[in-house]
Amino acid sequence: MELxxxxxxxxxxxxxxxxxxxxxxxxGFAYSQTQPRLYAASTMLMVNQDQGNFARPSPTFDDLRAxxxxxxxxxxxxxxxxVLERATEMVEGVTVSQLxxxxxxxxxxxxELFLLTVQDTDRQRAVALADAIxxxxxxxxxxxxxxxxxQGSSLxxxxxxxxxxxPVSPDYVRNITLSVFIAVLIAIVIGFLYDYFNxxxxxxxxxxxxxxxxxxxxxxxxxxxxxxxxxxxxxxPASLEAESYRMFRLHLDAFAxxxxxxxxxxxxxxxxxxxxxxxxxxxxxLAQTGRRVVLVDANLRHPILHTFFNLANQGGLxxxxxxxxxxxxxxxRVTSQSDLxxxxxxxxxxxxxxxxxxxxxxxxxxxxxxxxxxxxxDSAPLLTFADTTLLLRAVDTTLxxxxxxxxxxxxxxxxxxxxxxxxxxxxxxxLNGVTKRQRRFNFPGAQRAQPVxxxxxxxxxxxxxxxxD
Numbered sequence: 001m002e003l004x005x006x007x008x009x010x011x012x013x014x015x016x017x018x019x020x021x022x023x024x025x026x027x028g029f030a031y032s033q034t035q036p037r038l039y040a041a042s043t044m045l046m047v048n049q050d051q052g053n054f055a056r057p058s059p060t061f062d063d064l065r066a067x068x069x070x071x072x073x074x075x076x077x078x079x080x081x082x083v084l085e086r087a088t089e090m091v092e093g094v095t096v097s098q099l100x101x102x103x104x105x106x107x108x109x110x111x112e113l114f115l116l117t118v119q120d121t122d123r124q125r126a127v128a129l130a131d132a133i134x135x136x137x138x139x140x141x142x143x144x145x146x147x148x149x150x151q152g153s154s155l156x157x158x159x160x161x162x163x164x165x166x167p168v169s170p171d172y173v174r175n176i177t178l179s180v181f182i183a184v185l186i187a188i189v190i191g192f193l194y195d196y197f198n199x200x201x202x203x204x205x206x207x208x209x210x211x212x213x214x215x216x217x218x219x220x221x222x223x224x225x226x227x228x229x230x231x232x233x234x235x236x237p238a239s240l241e242a243e244s245y246r247m248f249r250l251h252l253d254a255f256a257x258x259x260x261x262x263x264x265x266x267x268x269x270x271x272x273x274x275x276x277x278x279x280x281x282x283x284x285x286l287a288q289t290g291r292r293v294v295l296v297d298a299n300l301r302h303p304i305l306h307t308f309f310n311l312a313n314q315g316g317l318x319x320x321x322x323x324x325x326x327x328x329x330x331x332x333r334v335t336s337q338s339d340l341x342x343x344x345x346x347x348x349x350x351x352x353x354x355x356x357x358x359x360x361x362x363x364x365x366x367x368x369x370x371x372x373x374x375x376x377x378d379s380a381p382l383l384t385f386a387d388t389t390l391l392l393r394a395v396d397t398t399l400x401x402x403x404x405x406x407x408x409x410x411x412x413x414x415x416x417x418x419x420x421x422x423x424x425x426x427x428x429x430x431l432n433g434v435t436k437r438q439r440r441f442n443f444p445g446a447q448r449a450q451p452v453x454x455x456x457x458x459x460x461x462x463x464x465x466x467x468x469d
Contacts, residue, residue: 005209008205009191009192009195012191013187013188013191016187016190016191017184017187017188017191019187020183020184020186020187021180021183021184021187023183024176024179024180024181024182024183024184025176025179025180025183027179027183028172028175028176028177028178028179028180029172029175029176031170031175031179032170032171032172032175032176033170035169035170036121036169037121037167037169037170038102038119038120038121038167038168038169038170039119039120039121039122039123039126039163039164039167039168040117040118040119040126040163040164040168041117041118041119041120041123041126041127041129041130041161041162041163042115042116042117042118042130042161042162042163043115043116043130043131043134043157043159043160043161043162044108044113044114044115044157044158044159045113045114045115045116045134045155045156045157045158046112046113046114046155046156046158047070047071047074047075047112047154047155047156048152048153048154048155048156070154071112071114073145074137074145074154074155075105075114077137077144077145078103078105078116078133078134078137079100079103079104079105080144081096081100082140082144083133083136083137083140083144084096084099084100084103084133084136086132086136086139086140087099087129087132087133087135087136088132090128090132090135090136091125091128091129091132093122093125094120094125094129099118099129102118102119102120103116103117103118103119103129103133104116104117105117113158116130116133116134117130118130118133118161119168119169123163123165124163126161126163127161127162127163130161131160131161134155134157137155138153138155141153141154141155199408199409199410200404200405200406200407200408200409201402201404201405201407201408201409201412201431202404202405202435203404203431203434203435204218204431204434207402207412207429207431210409210412210413211409211412211413211416212402212412212416212429213428213429215402215428215429215430215431216248216251216399216427216428216429216430217244217245217247217248217428217430217431218244218431218432218434219241219244219245219278219430219431219432219433219434220240220241220244220432220433220434220435221433221434221435222241222277222432226307227276227277227280227304227307227308228307228308228309228310230277231277231280231281231284231308231309232245232281233245233246233281233284233285233288234284234336234337237288242281242285245278245281245282245284245285246285246288246289248282248285248286248430249285249286249289249291251427251428252286252374252427261396261397261425261427262369262372262373262374262375262396263365263368263369263375263377263394263395263396263397264374264375264376264377264395264396264397264398264399264427265298265377265379265388265391265392265395265397265398265399266278266279266282266376266377266378266379266398266399266401266430267379267382267388267392267398267399267400267401267415268381268382268400268401268402268403268407268415269381269382269383269402269407269411269412269414269415270381270383270384270407270411271302271381271384272403272406273381273401273402273403273406273407273432274401274403274432274433275378275379275381275401276297276299276304276305276308276378277308277432278399278401278430278432279295279305279376279377279378280295280305280308280309280378282376282399282430283295283340283374283376284337284340286374286376287337287338287339287340288337290339291339291372291373291374292339292371292372292373292374293339293340293341293372293373293374293375293376294332294340294341294342294343294368294371294372294374294375294376295340295341295342295343295376295378296317296342296343296368296375296376296377296378297316297317297342297343297344297345297378298317298345298356298377298378298379298380298387298388298391299345299378299379299380299387300317300318300345300348300352300355300356300380300387301352301380301385301387302380303316303344303345304378305342305344305345305378306333306342306344306345309333309335309336309342311333311335311342311344312344313344313345313346313347314344314346314347315330315331315344315346315347316331316343316344316345316346316347317331317343317344317345317346317364318345318346318347318348318350318355319331319346319347320346320360320364321355321356321358321360321361321364322348322350322355322360323360328343328364328367328368328371329371331343331344331346332371341371341372343368352380352385352387353385353386353387353390356387356390356391357390361390361391361394362394365394365395377391377395379391379392382415382418383411383414383415383418389418389422392422392424393422393424395424396425397424397425397426397427398419398424398425398426398427399426399427399428399429399430400415400416400419400426400428400429400430401429401430401432402429402430402431402432403431403432403433404431404432404433404434404435405433405435406433
C-alpha cells in the first residue's frame with residue numbers, strides 16, 4: 001500500500017482514532033485512580049567480600065568468580081521467605097506475600113553496589129521495611145550462608161533507606177499512554193477490518209483503488225422525494241450536480257466525428273444504483289447543448305423513465321419490438337426540454353429477453369438513428385437479468401453507473417469483466433451519490449479510467465484510446 005493510501009485511511013478514520021484515544025485516556029486515568037498509592041524506599045548496599053573463607057591476600061581468577069557468585073547469592077537471600085518473615089515481625093501492617101511482591105534488588109551501574117527497594121502504601125513504613133529486611137538478613141546470615149567463619153555481617157549499608165515524598169505508583173503517564181496506544185491500535189484494526197469486509201465503493205479514490213479507474217463524471221447526492229424532483233438538469237440547471245452531467249458532453253466530443261458513438265446504453269451492476277436517474281439527466285444535459293436526443297426506456301421489467309417527465313407509459317419500445325407497430329414517430333414522446341424525446345417501455349407483450357433478443361431491435365435502433373444525434377438507453381441491471389446483455393449487442397458503447405456506498409467491489413469487477421468477455425465497449429463510469437464531492441471534473445485528456453479504457457467498442461476493432469478519448 002502506498003503512503004498516500006495510508007494517509008487517506010488515517011484521514012477517513014481519524015474520528016474513530018481520536019474517539020478511541022479519548023476513551024483510552026479516560027480508562028487509563030480511571031484505572032490509575034483505583035490503584036493504591038505506593039511509595040518506594042531504597043537503600044544502597046554492598047557485600048563485604050573479605051569475610052570468612054573469602055579472605056585471601058592475593059585472590060586468583062577463581063576467587064574473583066567466587067566473590068561475584070557470593071554477592072549475587074546475598075542479593076537473592078535478601079528476598080527469601082525466612083528473611084521476609086523476620087522483617088514482617090519487626091514491622092506491623094504488611095504480610096509476607098505483600099512484602100515479597102513489593103521488594104526488589106537492582107544493580108547500580110557497573111559497580112559492586114546494588115539497591116534494595118521496598119514499596120508500600122505508607123512512606124514511613126516503606127523505609128522501616130527496607131531497614132527491617134537488612135536487619136533480618138544479618139540476624140539469619142550465618143544460617144543462610146552456612147558460614148561459621150564469618151567474623152561479622154557481609155552486608156554493608158552504604159546509603160540508609162530513604163523514600164521520596166511523591167508516590168511511584170500509580171504511574172499516570174505510563175498508564176494513560178499505554179491505554180491510548182492500545183485504544184488507537186484497536187481503532188486502526190476496526191477500520192482495517194471494516195474496509196476489508198465492507199467492499200462498497202465510497203468515493204472516486206476508492207473506485208480507482210478497487211479497479212474502476214477514474215470516473216468520467218462525479219455526482220453528489222440529489223435531493224427530491226420523487227424521480228421528477230431529482231431531474232436536476234431540468235429543474236435546477238445552474239446547480240453543481242447539473243453541471244456535472246453536462247460535463248459528459250466533453251467526453252462525447254472527444255471522439256472523432258466519424259467514430260463518435262451514437263447509441264449509448266446506460267448500465268449498472270444491480271438495481272438501485274441510479275442508472276435511470278443518470279440516463280434521464282444525461283439526456284436532458286445533452287439536449288441542452290443543442291443535440292437532438294432520444295431517451296429510450298429498455299428496462300421492460302421495471303420501467304421508470306416516464307415518471308421523470310410525467311408521461312404516460314402507453315405504447316413504446318415493447319410495442320415496436322413485438323411487431324405490433326412499424327412507425328417509430330408516433331411513440332416518441334415530447335418533453336418540456338426542447339430537442340429531447342422519450343421512447344417509453346410501452347405495453348409489454350412477451351418476455352423481455354425475447355423482445356430484446358429478436359431481430360426487431362436492430363430495426364428500431366436504426367430507425368432512431370435517423371431521428372436523433374444521440375440515443376441514450378436505460379437498461380435493466382446487467383448482473384440481474386440477461387435482457388441487458390442481449391440489448392448491448394446492438395449499441396455502440398456503454399456508460400456504467402456506480403453508486404457510492406451501495407455498489408460493491410465484486411459487482412464492479414464482475415460488470416467490467418462481463419463487458420470485456422462480450423467485447424462491448426464502455427466509455428467510463430458515472431459515480432453518483434457521493435457524500436462529499438470534490439468540486440472538480442475529470443476533463444478529457446486527463447488521467448483516464450484505465451481498466452475501462454481498454455474495452456473495445458461494440459462491433460469495432462478500435463479501442464476508445466485509439467478513438468481519441
